[in-house]
Amino acid sequence: MTHPTHPTTNRWSLNSRATRGLLFQAIALVLVALGIWFLAHNTQTNMAARGIPSGFDFLGTPAGFDIGQTMIPYDPSESYGKAIWVGVLNTLKVAILGIILTTILGVLIGVGRFSRNGLIRGLCYGYVELFRNVPVLLQLLMWYIFMVEILPPFANAWSLWDLFYLSKDGFTMPIPARGVGWSWVYWGLLGGLAAAVIWRQRMFKRFEQTGQEGDMVWVPLALVVVLGLVGWLVGGMPTEWSVPEKQTFMIDGGYSATPEFLTVLIGLVTYTAAFVAEVVRSGIQSVSHGQTEAASALGLTPRQTMKLVILPQALRVIIPPMTNQYLNLTKNSSLAVAVGYPDVVSVANTAINQSGRAVECIAIIMLVYLSTSLTTSVFMNWYNARKAIKER
Structure with a gap:
């Protein structure tokens, strides 16, 4: 058939x-x-x-204006392209440092909302309600007024051990002197940090399998210190530091942060950390209370319960909205133009006034923020995929 x-x-x-x-x-x-x-x-x-006139040929012509704060050598005789690149680096500097500091402060405040100490809980709650309900631009202006009006002038700068200075001119502190030797130390510290992260992941997997945290909780810090010491030895054991010295009209040496940079960084961090704290709080509350009771039954301390049981599960809820806060911080950095910080928006505005290439400069600004936002999203989505629950 x-x-x-x-x-x-x-x-x-x-x-x-x-x-x-x-x-x-x-x-x-x-x-x-x-x-x-x-x-x-x-x-x-x-x-x-x-x-x-139109086109991007103007990027190769001399800019003719100075930039107050740069991360790379720059001279007014150099091109518009170099000037805009300096602005991009200043924007990335604020965004990267802001994300790191925001994460630390936001997590601490979010966890502090669950403290058994009523004063700590109240302070964390008050911080969130204060900073998240005041517009970020107003906060930037508030911090800028503090920097340029309330802080003492250079002659009466606040000093700590004659090493740290804070005044209307900014903040100055000692840093390692420029040289190849210290670069090996930095690489060693970065390697130690990576090794510490890998160690912590292995220890957490061990805790998931055996329910025991282990006694060598000091190993991550030891890895950072030891590898940093190895880098110091390989680099020739450098000891030179650039120490600030107060002169008649300026402070020579060290690292100086301008009032504009401090204003933008502090303003964005304090504002965004309030939202990050709420994200962390809601993520912790999403974990069933039975997990806390089970951890107590296993004999874990409150600190171990938060670190090993609650936060790892809460991360799956925290990461997606945390990505939004990182993107908001990066985009809000464009408000730095309000206080005179030379970010990419400020430099591009000056280029528009001098060259008349408004469309091109605005397109460059859009490309910079689009690229940084997409890069942040890709990294956070990758991290979210690693922390997501995988069915077997």
Whole structure:
């Protein structure tokens, strides 16, 4: 007996749902590309008709203006491209340091909301309600007024052991002197930090399997110290430090942070940390109270319960909204122009005033913030995937 044969469906036929999906996506991409081309062509035509120059050739011409704070050597005779790159580095400096400090402060305050000490709980609650309900721009202006009005002048700078100085001119502190030797120390510390993270992950897996934390909780710190010491030895055991010395009109040596930089960093960190604290608090509350009771039954201390049981489970809830706060901090750094910090927005605005290339400079600003935001999102999504619950 022969069975009837069914006609084979062509995989590229329009009757295939996958084929139709690809076709619709291709049409959408073509329409988007045509829309972008039309806007760009129309803008360029209108600018040419009005005699307005266009193009990115101006990036190679001398900028002619100075930048108050730079991470790399810069001279006004250098190009607009170099000046904008200096602004980008200043933006990244605020964003990266801000994310690190925000995470530390936000987690501490979020965990502090569950402290058994009523005073600590009240202070953490008051911090959150104060800083998250005041607009970030107003907070930046408040900190800037504190820096330039309330702090003492240079002649009466607050000093600690004649090593740290704080005044209207900013904050100065000792740093290792520039040289190859100290770079080996930095690499050693970074290697130690990576080794400490790997160690902690292995110890946590061991805790999941055996329920025992282990006695060598000092190992992560020892790894950082030992590898940093190895880097110091490899680098020739450098001992030179750049120590601030108060002169007649300035403080020479050390690392100096300008009032504008301190204003932006402190303002963004204190504002965003309030939201991060609420994210951490809600993540901890999402973990069943039975987990705490089970940890107590196993003999874990409150500190061990929070570190080994509660926070690892809460991370799965914390990470996605935490990513949003990191993105908000990065984008809010554009408000630095309000206090005169030379970030990419400030430098680009100066370039617009001098070159007249408004469209090009705004496009560069958009590209910078889009790139930083997408990079942050990709990293946090990767980290979220590592911490997500995997069904077996």
